[in-house]
Structures are given as structure tokens and as C-alpha cells.
Amino acid sequence: xxxxxxxxxxxxxxxxxxxxxxxxxxxxxxxxxxxxxxxxxxxxxxxxxxxxxxxxxxxxxxxxxxxxxxxxxxxxxxxxxxxxxxxxxxxxxxxxxxxxxxxxxxxxxxxxxxxxxxxxxxxxxxxxxxxxxxxxxxxxxxxxxxxxxxxxxxxxxxxxxxxxxxxxxxxxxxxxxxxxxxxxxxxxxxxxxxxxxxxxxxxxxxxxxxxxxxxxxxxxxxxxxxxxxxxxxxxxxxxxxxxxxxxxxxxxxxxxxxxxxxxxxxxxxxxxxxxxxxxxxxxxxxxxxxxxxxxxxxxxxxxxxxxxxxxxxxxxxxxxxxxxxxxxxxxxxxxxxxxxxxxxxxxxxxxxxxxxxxxxxxxxxxxxxxxxxxxxxxxxxxxxxxxxxxxxxxxxxxxxxxxxxxxxxxxxxxxxxxxxxxx
Amino acid sequence: xxxxxxxxxxxxxxxxxxxxxxxxxxxxxxxxxxxxxxxxxxxxxxxxxxxxxxxxxxxxxxxxxxxxxxxxxxxxxxxxxxxxxxxxxxxxxxxxx
Amino acid sequence: xxxxxxxxxxxxxxxxxxxxxxxxxxxxxxxxxxxxxxxxxxxxxxxxxxxxxxxxxxxxxxxxxxxxxxxxxxxxxxxxxxxxxxxxxxxxxxxxxxxxxxxxxxxxxxxxxxxxxxxxxxxxxxxxxxxxxxxxxxxxxxxxxxxxxxxxxxxxxxxxxxxxxxxxxxxxxxxxxxxxxxxxxxxxxxxxxxxxxxxxxxxxxxxxxxxxxxxxxxxxxxxxxxxxxxxxxxxxxxxxxxxxxxxxxxxxxxxxxxxxxxxxxxxxxxxxxxxxxxxxxxxxxxxxxxxxxxxxxxxxxxxxxxxxxxxxxxxxxxxxxxxx
Numbered sequence: 001x002x003x004x005x006x007x008x009x010x011x012x013x014x015x016x017x018x019x020x021x022x023x024x025x026x027x028x029x030x031x032x033x034x035x036x037x038x039x040x041x042x043x044x045x046x047x048x049x050x051x052x053x054x055x056x057x058x059x060x061x062x063x064x065x066x067x068x069x070x071x072x073x074x075x076x077x078x079x080x081x082x083x084x085x086x087x088x089x090x091x092x093x094x095x096x097x098x099x100x101x102x103x104x105x106x107x108x109x110x111x112x113x114x115x116x117x118x119x120x121x122x123x124x125x126x127x128x129x130x131x132x133x134x135x136x137x138x139x140x141x142x143x144x145x146x147x148x149x150x151x152x153x154x155x156x157x158x159x160x161x162x163x164x165x166x167x168x169x170x171x172x173x174x175x176x177x178x179x180x181x182x183x184x185x186x187x188x189x190x191x192x193x194x195x196x197x198x199x200x201x202x203x204x205x206x207x208x209x210x211x212x213x214x215x216x217x218x219x220x221x222x223x224x225x226x227x228x229x230x231x232x233x234x235x236x237x238x239x240x241x242x243x244x245x246x247x248x249x250x251x252x253x254x255x256x257x258x259x260x261x262x263x264x265x266x267x268x269x270x271x272x273x274x275x276x277x278x279x280x281x282x283x284x285x286x287x288x289x290x291x292x293x294x295x296x297x298x299x300x301x302x303x304x305x306x307x308x309x310x311x312x313x314x315x316x317x318x319x320x321x322x323x324x325x326x327x328x329x330x331x332x333x334x335x336x337x338x339x340x341x342x343x344x345x346x347x348x349x350x351x352x353x354x355x356x357x358x359x360x361x362x363x364x365x366x367x368x369x370x371x372x373x374x375x376x377x378x379x380x381x382x383x384x385x386x387x388x389x390x391x392x393x394x395x396x397x398x399x400x401x402x403x404x405x406x407x408x409x410x411x412x413x414x415x416x417x418x419x420x421x422x423x
Numbered sequence: 424x425x426x427x428x429x430x431x432x433x434x435x436x437x438x439x440x441x442x443x444x445x446x447x448x449x450x451x452x453x454x455x456x457x458x459x460x461x462x463x464x465x466x467x468x469x470x471x472x473x474x475x476x477x478x479x480x481x482x483x484x485x486x487x488x489x490x491x492x493x494x495x496x497x498x499x500x501x502x503x504x505x506x507x508x509x510x511x512x513x514x515x516x517x518x519x520x
Numbered sequence: 521x522x523x524x525x526x527x528x529x530x531x532x533x534x535x536x537x538x539x540x541x542x543x544x545x546x547x548x549x550x551x552x553x554x555x556x557x558x559x560x561x562x563x564x565x566x567x568x569x570x571x572x573x574x575x576x577x578x579x580x581x582x583x584x585x586x587x588x589x590x591x592x593x594x595x596x597x598x599x600x601x602x603x604x605x606x607x608x609x610x611x612x613x614x615x616x617x618x619x620x621x622x623x624x625x626x627x628x629x630x631x632x633x634x635x636x637x638x639x640x641x642x643x644x645x646x647x648x649x650x651x652x653x654x655x656x657x658x659x660x661x662x663x664x665x666x667x668x669x670x671x672x673x674x675x676x677x678x679x680x681x682x683x684x685x686x687x688x689x690x691x692x693x694x695x696x697x698x699x700x701x702x703x704x705x706x707x708x709x710x711x712x713x714x715x716x717x718x719x720x721x722x723x724x725x726x727x728x729x730x731x732x733x734x735x736x737x738x739x740x741x742x743x744x745x746x747x748x749x750x751x752x753x754x755x756x757x758x759x760x761x762x763x764x765x766x767x768x769x770x771x772x773x774x775x776x777x778x779x780x781x782x783x784x785x786x787x788x789x790x791x792x793x794x795x796x797x798x799x800x801x802x803x804x805x806x807x808x809x810x811x812x813x814x815x816x817x818x819x820x821x822x823x824x825x826x827x828x829x830x831x832x833x834x835x836x837x838x839x840x841x842x843x844x
Contacts, residue, residue, distance in 0.1 A: 040608035041601060067611045069604035073597065074641030081594035081638065085565065085601025088588050091609060093601065111590050116438035177437065210614070215442075217563050217586040217602055218615060225441040225581035227589040229573045237432035238439050245437075441581040447538035450580065455543060471525035475556075475715045476752060478548040479537040487526035496537035500544035500741075501749030506713075514749070 026157040026189035027052025033164035036204040040091035043071035043082035047101040048134045049186040050124040076101035080108035087117040090216030099126030102140040112179045113148025118171035119179040126186040127374040135375020136186035138338040142348040150180040151316035155290045157194045160184045173252045185288040270314035279308025281390035285336035286312040296383030323356040332393045368403035382406035456499030458514040466511035473503035539582040540574035544741045544748025546712045557719035560619040565599040567630030568592035570661040593635035596642035599649045622649035628669035643702045650725040650732045656740035664743040668693040681798035699733045700769040706732035708768035713752040745794020761789045762819040774825040
């Protein structure tokens with residue numbers, strides 16, 4: 001069956017040749033992976049910039065390419081609620097959302113992880129309101145970070161595809177049994193058309209296998225009560241189990257990425273270091289700004305600075321020891337936050353990195369940067385500026401306490417700002 | 424009710440899923456009661472109105488006849504006595520014979 | 521199987537005692553009647569509420585049938601997820617097809633108010649499930665607060681009877697009518713004391729080709745302020761005063777199932793419960809009259825939908841008589 005509405009090469013049902021290269025955007029790449037995985041249930045509510053995923057997947061359903069039940073729910077809260085029902089019924093359940101949609105889901109994020117349901121969500125990261133903004137930043141993902149989900153971040157359409165497949169087996173691993181979210185940047189990944197190498201359907205299906213829980217609402221003879229009331233006598237124990245399972249997910253993600261590497265030839269890790277071997281200064285970041293950061297590393301190196309970069313792919317559980325190890329030898333670390341932790345001691349990623357480094361007696365100086373809020377254009381120039389500041393800190397041994405806001409309309413006359421206007 | 428410490432957190436069923444169907448039966452809610460139903464079986468027609476109206480499933484039946492009241496669980500609400508068409512259930516204060 | 525109590529009493533209803541519902545609570549009676557009436561094995565979804573917290577406290581459950589609860593407002597959506605999962609698992613050949621009835625229990629808070637959108641969406645999508653509203657006219661689980669189902673004049677903890685407002689200032693939502701407006705195959709109103717009517721409606725809901733909704737009045741002795749043994753009597757009064765008519769809407773066709781005439785004035789109902797005592801004791805005849813007027817109006821509207829002549833209120837009847 002050939003879908004003539006497609007641009008050439010995309011959405012051809014059946015099996016593409018091994019490692020077929022297709023030009024598609026990140027949203028279509030996720031939908032392509034979902035077609036191959038063919039979850040029993042997809043429930044989603046449209047929201048920019050996630051719509052590319054669900055519209056594409058709806059076409060697969062309409063054409064009978066997949067046997068999935070696609071539930072066109074009336075809200076994001078209902079999207080995740082329907083997935084909860086489906087997952088407890090023993091089905092693979094997938095949803096996708098962004099920004100305010102995630103905020104509306106919030107109650108169910110914790111319900112999903114607390115009930116230990118391996119639901120997969122594709123989060124197309126977007127700014128939170130107000131003011132209303134449909135563009136990309138990480139405010140939504142940061143608001144989600146302590147709800148008990150495994151969170152894996154991608155930086156381009158290829159990773160959107162790859163991680164959509166990997167997330168499925170991470171969530172369902174017996175040691176994990178937790179929901180898993182992939183984070184792909186709204187517009188910069190979801191709408192960016194790039195070359196995506198897709199695997200043959202059967203290779204993907206063999207990799208993800210089938211989800212076959214021993215008990216479910218629908219497995220005869222396993223009449224259980226899911227989602228019970230849990231008081232002071234057991235809630236604490238369940239919370240502790242949840243925490244342990246989330247930390248156990250790190251090695252599961254490492255294994256899943258390695259196995260994926262074996263079938264795809266793509267070498268993904270929980271952290272992606274760039275020029276870190278001898279780096280004295282490094283920028284830690286997450287998401288689609290990787291290209292600008294790498295270009296700035298190259299420029300800084302050309303100017304004689306031993307610069308490096310570290311991209312976080314596994315955000316939750318935060319790989320504390322691995323981050324500390326990756327930054328050993330670095331004397332000044334800069335951390336790029338694409339969200340503000342309003343009122344917090346530090347912005348979210350900076351706080352995580354600092355905590356990871358705290359136990360090291362030789363811990364480096366750490367400086368925070370904020371960039372790209374509400375879709376503010378991210379440039380190599382901003383990253384060059386960041387490395388300039390890291391170079392200065394390296395030379396003076398001083399980093400200051402306030403973050404630097406890259407690309408912000410700064411106040412020209414600092415005297416108009418009173419004390420305490422920034423952290 | 425199992426107390427914390429009786430088993431480690433590792434051994435508790437995950438996710439709060441309850442895997443003992445119907446296990447509330449071990450909660451003896453009969454202790455709530457201040458009055459208990461006493462059935463005059465001579466007058467009872469085994470119409471089963473008490474069975475269908477009981478909030479606590481306390482009327483034990485066998486082959487379509489009423490055989491006993493489950494006083495381990497009866498909370499003493501008195502709906503059975505109010506609804507019995509033959510008025511053959513009487514609520515008697517606990518502590519008296 | 522026919523609905524004969526002696527035969528039904530030989531079945532296991534799937535809901536055990538030892539739960540923590542109050543003595544005299546109607547909710548477990550309704551649950552037992554619903555489960556007993558089902559012909560297929562059920563999968564149940566619960567909304568947060570009295571029934572849920574009282575029957576599913578880890579590590580125990582009163583339920584012997586598969587059950588899911590996840591939040592207050594979304595039980596209908598949980599059920600739609602389970603139903604969709606079953607269809608897909610069968611379609612993919614991973615599970616044999618078999619008859620299952622997906623049943624949701626939610627209180628009036630979960631149904632009329634916080635969960636209204638979730639229910640409406642699930643009905644509109646046409647999932648095959650049966651939604652049973654345990655309507656005790658208030659948020660009893662959190663301590664007897666008013667809901668969209670609480671009636672005019674009723675005392676609740678958030679509509680106390682004060683010197684300025686006599687209990688709840690508003691009437692109630694016609695939720696059964698609102699659900700009927702979704703055009704689903706089966707909608708009904710039932711009452712716990714009329715077990716045969718309720719069970720018959722459960723059978724029809726189960727057989728319906730699509731979503732079904734049954735709104736069951738669920739008297740609450742704690743919240744309505746009456747003695748526990750009067751639960752069925754109060755339910756009966758609600759029907760006899762035409763405050764809670766028993767009717768059904770089957771494929772759009774309205775039909776009265778209960779009494780065709782209102783036999784008692786609303787004041788008889790109000791007198792039976794402490795939550796209305798202030799209306800009678802302090803003498804607030806205007807509110808009582810207003811309630812009677814609304815009951816009469818709604819009763820006649822329902823009669824009209826059922827193809828019956830309007831029944832005159834007492835005042836109207838007197839007016840007609842004096843004109844003669």
C-alpha cells in the first residue's frame with residue numbers, strides 16, 4: 001500500500017529496505033517509530049508542536065496500516081487517563097503532548113509512575129503559559145522532573161525516532177516498570193526536516209518485542225485492584241520502591257541503548273561528551289542546541305581554550321556518578337538551562353550538575369546560563385559568549401552567583417536594578 | 424492490617440496493586456454494631472429482600488433459602504428489619520440476650 | 521437468568537463485606553445489585569470517593585472482580601482505555617474475544633462536577649461501557665459538601681443553613697437529561713429500594729449497543745441526617761414525591777418505569793431528613809414552595825417526554841376546581 005499523500009519515500013506501508021534514509025521532521029519520525037511498534041492504544045489530544053506526531057499516526061490508523069486503537073480524547077488529562085486504563089489492561093499505551101498539555105496532565109503523571117505503568121510519552125518540549133507561547137523551551141520538562149518518569153532527551157529527528165523505540169523497552173523492563181518520556185524540542189526537532197535513517201519494521205518489532213505482563217485487568221484469573229488507597233501503613237514503602245526502580249532504570253537505559261546500537265549502528269549513550277578528554281572548561285546542556293554548542297567548542301579550541309561539551313541524554317534518573325566522572329578534570333563548568341527554576345536555589349539542570357559534583361573534593365567552579373526561553377533563537381554567538389565567560393572564570397577563579405541570560409534584552413544601565421533581582 | 428516492619432519495602436506488592444481479591448472480609452466490622460438483627464425463621468418466607476438490601480452482604484443463603492446472619496460483618500444498620508415484608512427481623516440491643 | 525431474588529441469592533456478587541462504608545450506606549447495596557444483575561464478567565473502574573476509599577484500602581480490597589481506580593475525575597476515561605485495550609489486544613490476536621462488561625462507578629461529584637468532561641468525552645466517543653452514578657447529592661467523602669446534584673435548600677458543610685442563606689441556594693443539574701442529550705443508546709434513572717427496576721436497567725445497559733448511563737439515587741444517612749435503617753424508606757419517598765422519578769431513555773424514547781403519579785407532597789420528603797430541618801423548623805415556606813414548584817415543573821416536563829398528560833399541582837388543581 002502506497003500512500004500518495006506522502007512526500008516521496010515517507011509513509012510507504014510495509015517494509016523499507018534496511019537502514020532506509022528518509023527526509024522527515026521529528027514529529028513524523030516519532031510517528032514512523034510508532035507505526036513500527038504498533039502499540040495497542042494511542043491516546044492523545046492535539047497541541048502544538050506535538051500535532052505532527054498524532055496527525056501522522058492518525059493517518060496510519062485511518063489506512064489500516066496499524067491495528068492500534070487510537071483514542072481521540074477530549075483533553076490531555078484524559079489522554080494519560082486513558083493510557084492508564086489501557087496499560088493496566090495489559091496494553092502498550094502511548095501518548096504525546098507539549099507544554100500546557102503536560103501541565104494539564106500533571107495529576108496523572110504521578111499517578112502513572114505510582115501505579116508502575118510502563119506508558120510511553122513523547123514530550124515535544126514547549127514553554128509554559130503565561131504569557132501564552134507555543135515555542136520550544138524546557139519549562140514543561142522541568143516541571144515534570146520529579147514525577148517519577150524516566151526522561152530521555154533527544155537532539156534531532158534521528159534521535160526522536162531512535163528514542164521512541166528505545167523508550168518502549170526501558171519502560172517495560174521488569175526492573176523498571178515505570179513510565180518513560182522522550183523529550184524532543186518543540187519546533188527545533190519536531191518541525192525540523194532532516195535525514196532520518198529508519199530500520200526495517202521487523203528489526204524494530206524484534207527489538208521491542210511484545211509487552212506481556214503476568215497480570216492485568218484483562219488476564220483471566222488475575223483479579224486485582226489497581227490504584228488502591230494507600231495510607232500511612234504502606235505509602236512510604238511504595239514510594240521507596242518507586243525511587244529504587246527509577247534509579248535502576250539507568251543501567252536499563254544503558255543496555256537498551258547498547259542493544260539499539262547493535263541493530264542500528266548508531267552509538268548512543270546516556271551522556272554525550274564532545275572534546276572532553278582534556279577539557280578544562282565545559283558546557284553541560286540538553287536538547288537541540290548541541291550543534292551551536294559544538295561549533296562554539298570548536299571556535300574556543302581554535303582560540304586556544306581547552307573547551308568541551310557534555311550533553312545529557314538521560315535526564316531522569318539523573319546519572320549522578322556518570323556526570324561527575326565525565327566532568328572530572330574540568331576546572332570550570334557552565335550549565336545551560338532552557339528554563340528558569342523560579343525561586344529555586346539554582347536553575348534545574350545547574351542544580352542537578354552541582355549536586356552531582358558536590359561529593360568531589362576537587363569539584364570545579366560552576367556557572368549557570370539561561371537561554372532559548374519561549375523559542376528565543378539559539379545562536380553560536382550565545383555559546384561563544386558562554387565560553388568567553390568560562391575562560392574568564394578559569395583565569396580569575398571567580399564565577400559569581402548570578403546566571404547569565406544569553407540572548408536576553410539586557411538592562412544597559414545596571415543601576416536601575418535593585419539588589420536581589422537575580423539569584 | 425500488617426504493620427510497617429512486618430515485611431521489608433522490597434517485598435510489598437508494587438504500585439499499590441491489591442492482589443488479594445475480597446480480602447476486606449478479614450476486617451470484622453461487626454464490632455461497629457450497637458444493635459443486631461435477630462431473625463424469626465418461623466415467620467421468614469425466604470423472600471431475600473434482606474439479602475438484596477444489606478450493605479454488608481450479611482445474609483447467608485443456601486439454595487435460595489436464608490440460613491444465617493453474618494454477625495462478624497453486620498454493622499447493625501437495621502435496613503433489613505425496616506424492609507422485611509413480614510417484619511420478622513428484630514433489632515436487639517447488643518449486650519442483651 | 522430471570523430476576524428472581526432466590527435465584528440471584530445463589531450468585532456471588534463479587535463484592536465482599538469488611539469494607540469501611542458507613543452502617544446503612546446505600547452505595548454497597550447498589551454495587552451488589554449492579555454486579556449481581558450483570559450477565560458478563562465485569563471489569564470495574566472507580567472514581568475517587570466514599571466507595572473507593574472504603575473498599576480498596578491497600579493491602580485489602582472488597583472486590584473480587586478486576587478493578588481500576590486512578591483519580592477522582594477520570595473513571596469513565598479509565599474505562600475507555602481498558603475497553604480500547606481489549607479491542608486492540610483481540611484485533612492483534614493476543615487475546616481471545618470474550619464477553620466483558622466494563623462498568624464505572626462514580627459519585628455525583630465525579631459525575632456531575634469534576635468528572636463531567638471526562639464522562640461526556642467518553643460517551644461521545646461511543647466506548648461500550650456502563651456508567652453508574654452513585655448519587656448521594658454531595659461530596660460525602662470529604663465531609664458533606666455541596667455538589668451540582670445537591671438540591672435547593674439542603675444543608676451541607678459548604679452551604680450551611682445561616683441567617684442569610686437557607687442552605688444551598690441553587691437547584692440541581694438535570695444530569696440524567698444532560699446525559700440523554702448525548703444520544704447514547706441507554707440512559708436511566710433508578711433508586712436503590714427498587715432492586716428489580718435497577719437490575720432490569722443494568723441488564724438493558726449491559727445489552728446496549730454503546731455507552732449506557734444509570735443515575736441511581738444513593739441516600740446517605742450521615743450526610744442527609746437520618747437514621748441508618750431509613751435508607752430504603754428515604755429512597756422510596758424520593759420516588760413517591762416525584763423528586764426522583766424512575767424512568768429510562770432507550771434509543772431516545774422516554775418511558776416512566778416507576779409510579780405514574782406523584783402521591784406525596786415534597787414536604788414529606790423534606791421532613792424525613794435533618795438536612796432540610798431548618799426549612800421547616802424556622803418556617804421558610806417560600807423555599808419549600810419553590811422546591812415543590814420545581815419538582816412539579818420537572819415532573820410534568822418528564823411526563824410530556826414520556827407522552828403523558830401533565831399532572832396538575834395541588835394549587836393548580838384547586839384553581840381548576842374553584843373555576844368550575
